[in-house]
Amino acid sequence: MNVFLGIDVGSVSTNIVLIDETHNVKQALYLRTLGRPIETLQNGLLKLYTLIPRETKVKGVGTTGSGRKLAALIVGADVVKNEITAHAVAAADQIPDVHSVLEIGGQDSKIIILENGIVSDFAMNTVCAAGTGSFLDQQAARLGLTIEEFSKLALKTKNPVRIAGRCSVFAESDMIHKQQLGHSISDIVAGLCQALVRNYLNNVGKGKDIKAPIIFQGGVAANPGIKIAFEEALGEKIIVPQWFNVMGAIGAAILAKEAVSGKNETNFKGFDLVKSDFTTLSFECQGCPNICEVIELYIDGNLKARWGDKCNKWTDAIENAG
Amino acid sequence: MILTFPHMGNMYIVVKGLLEYLDLDVVIPPFSSQKTLNLGVKYAPEFACLPLKINLGNLIEARQLGADTIIMAGGVGPCRFGLYAQVEKEILHELGYEYDTLVLEPPDKHLGQFIMRLKKIIGTNSWRKVIEAIKFSYQKACAIDLVERKVQYLRPREKRIGTVDIIYKHVLNTIDNAQSYISLQEATGLGLLKLEQVPVNDDLRIIKIGLIGEIYTLLEPFVNLEIEKELGKLGVEVTRSLYLSEWINSHLLMNYSKREKVKPFVQLAKPYLNYFVGGHGRETIGYAVGFSQEGFHGLIQIAPLTCMPEIVAHSILPKVREECNIPILTIYVDEQSGKAGLVTRLEAFIDLIRRQLENQRRIAK
Incomplete structure (x- = not known):
């Protein structure tokens, strides 16, 4: 095969x-x-x-x-x-007429707009990673839950609370505040899902023409609370593909x-x-005030690649040597 | 009096040319580097935009080399840059770096105002000599732009990546060192000749991208993470909305030198943005429309994070994208920006354009 x-x-x-x-x-x-x-x-x-x-x-x-x-x-x-x-490419392969792809991964989130299977516009989070997988991981750990348990909690909510989602540090303080007021954890988690979706749509999704069919993929798509929050915010059905986490x-x-x-x-x-041995080493180049950190990759003891230098003098030395 | 000024791309060559023609002492700050940025970030307010931070670093480094007087552009209107000369002076003063500051507010009213401010700097030089100096340094700016446009054309085409930039650096030095019209002409001519000898690939499918946005991030490669070089590696020919000589001509010389190259960006921007929003916001929109009419494949807007005029332009660009049917990518830079993130976005953007073109070709068949 x-x-x-x-x-x-x-x-x-x-x-x-x-x-x-x-x-x-x-x-x-x-x-x-x-x-x-x-x-x-x-x-x-x-x-x-x-x-x-x-x-x-x-x-x-x-x-x-x-x-x-x-x-x-x-x-x-x-x-x-x-x-x-x-x-x-993966989204267009799985759902051929897909128009919008919402993708939230560990540290980045992106939105991709396709027309006839070809990307026509995209955006990626630039200066903020609030609402990505790492933050959800951290919050689950804080509440002593596995990420799977945490994901399902939002579904039990009756009355989601409003959480400030602009910044993940403030989101956390706000969650603690709501918790001390006596709100149930499921209401808080559902509120967090809504806050993250709001943040995503206002930052990454700003000015983008989101239309059905919409696919939601990346590790965070495992979280049904976020999926529901997206459906409520966009008023459209959200498709989570079978292989959402390896797209x-x-x-x-x-x-x-x-x-x-x-x-x-x-x-x-x-x-x-x-069976090969891969080692990476690094050094600081003192050639100019940029003091770049140059990384070297050794495969079975032989220097095979170098990167990280702004001026490319180290990178080129290897590439030109063949 | 030992003069200095903050860096902005190749501008140092022009300003140095001007001041040296008048026999004034000049210290050029070391080229902007990580050290410059670290100094700036340490002493500047965190929410100020990147140009302030790097300016500050430049001026600290220049003070350490003996400069005692700053020449800087000021400004009126909504862009914060207009206040930076004053703010920087205050911060430097608090740090114990004493400087005299001569602020040249943009003479958008008339040339005479500009000359009046210049009088403070030029001292005993005659007006005639000043005009000669301005003319000569303006010629340097034109020479740099001529060479740079050639470099932008060649970058995506060169056989061995990096050749063009090695020559470019050398040519800039010779233009910088030229003391007379004859040596300037020679430097420019020889430079272009050298560039023409660079081996190129012919049968490439070159993507044409218009780079629009805020002046400082457009012109300073250290700040824009060498976006033009990176695009060159991806097979992209870059044209900017802003070139040094055009900017000097339209903003400092009041279109003294009539040039057909300057686009009527105010007219082009009109259906979308009919107001001066500060900085280069209106230019960004105008050139976006202009470039799309000229058949460019895509546009990249670049600006410092929190730049108000460019945020205004950014929120209008989706309309331009829709009506002119051209892909647009916006990139904000600040001290946290990493090259890896930039390269990912550029690669994806160029992929998008290439795939769209392939698709159009397939349909056309």
Whole structure:
């Protein structure tokens, strides 16, 4: 069986999927990055290898997410794409006439508007991460709940309270304040969901023409409270796709299929790469007052890549050496 | 009296050219760097916009090199920049950096007013010499823009990434060092000749992007995270709404030098924004319309976070986007901005445009 591998290395999760030639998801892994992207990726691939039949052939690999470049160097990717394109491609593949994609991940949130399956406009949160997955994680932990329990709490509400959602620090103080007044936790959590949705629509969604069909994806789409809050705010039905939490990786896999079509070869290094040793080192360049932190990637002891310098003198030294 | 002034892209070459022509002592602050920004962030009010912070860093660094008099533009109207010269002077004073400050308010009324303010700086120089100096430094600005437009054209086309920028840096130095019209002409001519020799790829599908927004973030590469270079790597030819010489001509010289290049942005902006909202808000809208009429593939608006005129423009741009049918991306920068985030957005934006074009081609077939 021929498959395509999609890898999405994000701040909170590292997602790996395998799709077949007709874009059916064969395997999907959702792993916590835990600040160790390389290790997580290696473990993920190892796990994936044990799950797939022997005759599976990886024909192409795509990477996306904030760690896309690092992941591409490690696995040998055929295509490296930003997460907006990857998410849009996956959304348009799953629901072909989709118009709006709401995506909330670990640390960023975005909105993508499509016309006839092609992105026509998008926005990403710039200076504020209020309302993203990390904040919800933190609040769940504060209330001593797992994120799954926390998600379902909002559904029990009768009377959501109003929470200030502009800033996550103030949202937290406001939640504590409402809690001390005696409101039930489910009302507070439901209020928080509404506040986050308001914040999202006012910041990321500002000036965007949100129309049905609307897809809601990314890790936070697992939270039914947020979904309901979106439906109330927009007055439209919200679709949460089956693979909502690995859509970026699916998009990367589809893009990989596009990238290798017609050339029948892949840069994929094979599953043996999990045995390789990947080390990153960094140093501060003293060449000018910018004092850039330059990062070096060693694969089995050989220097393979360098990045992080503003003037590119370190980056170029490697690229020009071939 | 040792003069200095804050950086704004290549403007230092022009101002230095002007002052040195008049035999005045000048200290150019070190190029804006992380150190400059750190100094500014440390001493500036947090909610001030980025130009104030970097200005402040520049002036502290220049004081350490011996400068004692600041020349700075001021301003009237809704943009906060008009007050920055005064605010910076106060902050510097409190930190113990004593400076004399000469503020040149934009002479949007008449040239004479500008000259009057200049009188304070020029001392014993004759008016005739001042006019010569202005003309000469204006020629430097024109030379820089000529070279820069060539660089913008070549960046997406060069075979080996970075070649053009190495030459560009060198040419800027030779223009900076030119002391006479002859050496300026030579520097410009040789510079263009060198750029023409850069090996280029021919059969590329180049995307044309218009860069619009606030002047400082448009002109200062350190602040806009070298957006033009990054776009070049993505195969994009960039044209800005604002070039140094055009700005000097229209704002400081009262269109003394008649140039056809200057777009009637006020007329173009009219259906959307019929009022001077401060800063370059109206230009942003006007050029957005102008660029879309000229067949550009997309527009990128760039501004410092909390910039009021650009926030006004930002809220009007969706209408322009809809009616002129052109994709627009807005980017705000401040001291927290990271290059990775910028590159992700630029990549996605250029992807969007390329996919739309491919789709149009497919339909056309």
